[in-house]
Structures are given as structure tokens and as C-alpha cells.
Amino acid sequence: KAGVTQTPRYLIKTRGQQVTLSCSPISGHRSVSWYQQTPGQGLQFLFEYFSETQRNKGNFPGRFSGRQFSNSRSEMNVSTLELGDSALYLCASSLDGQNPSYGYTFGSGTRLTVV
Amino acid sequence: ILNVEQSPQSLHVQEGDSTNFTCSFPSSNFYALHWYRWETAKSPEALFVMTLNGDEKKKGRISATLNTKEGYSYLYIKGSQPEDSATYLCAFDRDDKIIFGKGTRLHILP
Numbered sequence: 001k002a003g004v005t006q007t008p009r010y011l012i013k014t015r016g017q018q019v020t021l022s023c024s025p026i027s028g029h030r031s032v033s034w035y036q037q038t039p040g041q042g043l044q045f046l047f048e049y050f051s052e053t054q055r056n057k058g059n060f061p062g063r064f065s066g067r068q069f070s071n072s073r074s075e076m077n078v079s080t081l082e083l084g085d086s087a088l089y090l091c092a093s094s095l096d097g098q099n100p101s102y103g104y105t106f107g108s109g110t111r112l113t114v115v
Numbered sequence: 116i117l118n119v120e121q122s123p124q125s126l127h128v129q130e131g132d133s134t135n136f137t138c139s140f141p142s143s144n145f146y147a148l149h150w151y152r153w154e155t156a157k158s159p160e161a162l163f164v165m166t167l168n169g170d171e172k173k174k175g176r177i178s179a180t181l182n183t184k185e186g187y188s189y190l191y192i193k194g195s196q197p198e199d200s201a202t203y204l205c206a207f208d209r210d211d212k213i214i215f216g217k218g219t220r221l222h223i224l225p
Contacts, residue, residue, distance in 0.1 A: 003158075035215075042119070042204070042214075042215040042217040043159075043204070044215075045212050045213055045214065048212075056212050058212060090158070102164075103149070103164045104149070106158040106159045106160075107158060108157070108158050
């Protein structure tokens with residue numbers, strides 16, 4: 001079966017712009033989580049969506065937002081981009097993010113560079 | 116502040132040798148502990164999900180143990196092979212969020 005698909009793979013944006021990243025989960029998975037990885041840092045949890053509702057949220061400013069559609073596809077939006085937003089953004093899908101035994105499957109990520 | 120610590124940060128191991136590394140996490144509000152292998156230019160790949168104190172999981176030459184009371188998990192690799200070169204991540208699952216460690220970067224020397 002198809003894995004978790006993230007688009008685009010690479011993106012270059014200018015400070016002040018906004019960006020939207022997309023994540024298509026594995027078919028049947030209803031939970032989608034987003035993570036940010038910057039050099040020297042571990043994966044930082046952004047938020048989790050389940051059945052079109054944000055269920056959990058990490059410690060990121062309001063410039064970071066997301067949504068989930070009825071087909072479980074999720075988008076993440078970052079407004080007013082800053083240089084520090086340059087990072088690898090990963091999404092992960094799960095049957096149900098609240099049952100850990102299902103585990104999480106990650107996409108390949110979107111590499112965002114802000115110049 | 117919730118911290119998940121992995122040690123060592125980096126490790127060089129001779130091919131054929133066995134190795135292990137550690138993940139330390141808060142001992143309260145435990146829900147699950149995840150281990151992932153992340154090879155360069157690929158997606159993190161799930162190795163184990165561990166939920167019970169005393170859990171031991173095995174997948175080929177890789178195994179893991181869990182102690183939730185003292186807040187640590189060990190990952191063991193027996194007879195290291197070149198394909199084991201990767202970053203190994205652990206993640207503390209607290210139900211409302213998952214906190215990742217920074218990983219242990221494993222290099223297998225020929």
C-alpha cells in the first residue's frame with residue numbers, strides 16, 4: 001500500500017511569506033501529526049489532527065497552523081516566515097494516534113528553506 | 116520541561132561487534148516508548164512500540180528493553196552490519212504529545 005506522501009519535497013521561500021505543506025496519510029489512517037526538525041534539535045511536535053479536529057498541540061507560535069480534511073489529508077501552514085523556520089517538516093500518520101500500539105508511519109518530509 | 120535524553124550522541128562500532136544505547140525519559144505520565152531508525156535521505160522507520168514496564172521486543176538482530184519505573188529503555192544491536200548505520204531515535208509518548216530524543220548516530224566501521 002502507498003506510504004505517507006508529503007508535498008512538496010523542497011521549498012524555498014522569502015522571509016515574510018507564507019507556506020502550505022501537504023501530507024497524505026496511509027489509506028485508512030485517521031491521525032496525522034506534524035513535526036519540525038532543525039539542525040541539532042530532535043523532532044519537535046507541532047500538532048496532531050484526528051477526524052478533522054486538532055487533538056494535541058506543541059509549543060509553537062500561532063504562525064504555525066494546520067487542518068485536516070474529511071479524507072484525512074492534512075495541510076500545515078506557516079505565516080510570516082522567519083529565517084528560523086528553515087527546517088525539515090515531517091508528518092506521520094497512524095490508525096489512531098491515541099493508541100500507541102498502532103505506531104506511526106512517517107513521510108519523507110518537506111525541506112523548507114527561508115531566505 | 117519534559118526531556119528525553121539519548122546517549123551516546125554518536126557511536127562508532129566495528130562491523131560484527133554488538134552495541135547498545137540508552138533512552139532516558141520522565142517516569143511519570145508514561146503512555147508508550149517508541150524506537151525509530153532513521154537512515155539518511157529516508158523516512159524514520161518504526162522499530163518498536165513498548166507500552167509495559169519490563170517489555171522486551173526483538174526484531175532480527177535488534178532488541179529493546181523498557182523500564183518505566185526508572186525511566187529508561189535500551190536498544191541492543193547484535194553483530195552490527197553496515198546497513199545498521201543510521202540515527203536511532205526514541206520517543207516518549209505521553210498521550211497528549213510525543214517527545215523525541217535527539218538520537219544516537221551509529222556508524223558501522225568496515
